[in-house]
Amino acid sequence: MPITLDPEKLKIVIEHRFNYKVCRNCGAKNPPEAVKCRRCGSRNLRLKKFKSK
Template sequence: MPIADATKKQIAQQRRLYFKICFRCGGKNPISSTRCRKCHSDQMRLKNRTLGAKK
C-alpha cells in the first residue's frame, strides 16, 4: 500500500535510504557514524540510493 501523505513518505525514505554499510561485516550504521557499531571497522560506505529496478 503506497504512502499518500508527503511528510510520512519523506520520513520513510530517510529511514530506508540514508545510512552507512560496513564493508567488513555488512552492519547497518547511522549516517553520522565513522566506525562500525558491530566490528569497529572504519571502512564504511553509503547505502546505494539509485532508483529503478534491479537488472
Template sequence: MYATPIMDPFKRTLAQKHRLYMKICRDCGARNASSATKCRKCRSKNL
C-alpha cells in the same frame, strides 16, 4: 493487512532518515548510523 501511508511531512522525513540513510560496513555488512565513523560491530573504519 497493509501499512497506511504517512501523511505528516515531518514524520515522513523522520522515517526516511532512519530507514533509508545509513552506512554499511564493507567488512562485516552491518548497518550503521549515517553519522558513524566506525562500525558498531567490528570497529572498522571501512564504511
C-alpha cells in the same frame, strides 16, 4: 493508500529506510554519522545505496 501519491510521506520513508551506513567488512548497519563500525570497529563504511525510479 499508496505512499507514492503523497510526496511528504515518501520523503519521510526514504529518509528512514535509506539514511544509514553499511560496513564493507561485516555488513552491519550503522548510524549515518558513524565514523567506524559498531560491530567490527572498521572505518571502511559506505552510505546505503539508493536507486530512484
